[in-house]
Amino acid sequence: MNNFIPVNTPLLSGNEKKYLNECIDTSWISSEGPFVKQFEDMLAKEVNQKYGIACSNGTAALEIAIRALNIGKNDEVIMPSHTIISCAQAIIKNGATPVLVDSDINTWNMDVSQIESKITKNTKAIMVVHLYGFPLEMDEILRLKKKYNLYIIEDTAQMLGQTYKGIACGSFGDISTFSFYPNKLITTGEGGMCVTSDKVLAEKCKSLRNLCFGEKRFIHEELGWNYRMTNIQAALGVAQLEKLAFHVKIKREIGSMYQELLGNNSHFTLAEEKTDDSENIYWIVGLLLNKNSKYTVENIMKELGKLGIGTRPFFYPMHLQPVFLDMNLFEGEEYPVAEELYNRGFYIPSGLGISDDDIRKVSKTINNFFK
Secondary structure (H helix, E strand, C coil), X not given: CCCCECXXXXXXXXXXXXXHHHHHHHCCCCCCCHHHHHHXXXXXXXXXXXXXXXXXXXXXXXXXXXXXXCCCCCCEEEEECCCCHHHHHHHHHCCCEEEEECECCCCCCECHHHCHHHCCCCEEEEEEECECCECCCHHHHHHHHHHHCCEEEEECCCCCCCEECCEECCCCCCEEEEECCCCCCCCCCCXXXXXXXXXXXXXXXXXXXECCECCCCCCECCCCCECCCCHHHHHHHHHHHCCXXXXXXXXXXXXXXXXHHHCCCCCEEECCCECCCCECCCCCEEEEEXXXXXXXXXXXXXXXXXXXXXXEECCCCHHXXXXXHHCCCCCCCCCHHHHHHHHHEEEECCCCCCCHHHHHHHHHHHHHHHC
């Protein structure tokens, strides 16, 4: 379909070609190239952390973070049910147990007020996952960290450039993680990163991403992963990071335009533009159908697809995932808001490369559909 508007179109408007050509001209294309360290240093500085450890993707970053914190058998990590499977998978693959928390219907994030009741003597960490547009309420989470001596693993994949009360998201974690998939605020195609201000943790993360090579090459005392980032990916990352503030500005302009064009539609709600703590960064523009809507998300997405509009559903809750139920996890647990978000929520084209004309077309098509 020639006129199809995809959910995401990345924006590559800076020095991407220049830096990629530099990789090719110098033959530095592997993980040994200089752009990797440059990218690590730039991103760590951006979020007020001391050390960056680039890796192959955001899922890898989560796995590295959990292992670096020595979280494993008999340990529990508190996390939202409403998120991508990478979060729970990283905990389980390291031998620990995810403990789920329901969501807040207004922010679409984890309901922070429910976290303390989930803390046990086995709780080792809280996995903070900032979703869609707003950060979590970090004051309460930092209180719990101090009270119970917990780690914070901060999944900032969707929130690079966002702040909580003026403090950069990604700065709150003992280890914070990022994804640079093409739908993120900056992209390296595929790629991820851990950031921390703890030198020991940084060295551990570096070792884990690189097969845990010892002082003597090919001698290993521990198992790690080959989760390295290439110089080519990092070159893209440096060029993208140079334009982060511009990307954030574009995202908020996209969100504002959709608010103007769709905000008065009575069939659904959009996330607020601001809270007391932050301004929506609009990683995506999501629509939440009214409770008693005669439409279903599946039906709407199918019909909009026929009309040339790309869509994606919200996350399927962790406690309903077949793979986890087969593992006898979350048996009998209920998280009604997480289920409600999946059943009523979907998002529309809002990538950095979308044009104003496409936003108007998407909005007109949606408004006409509901008429």
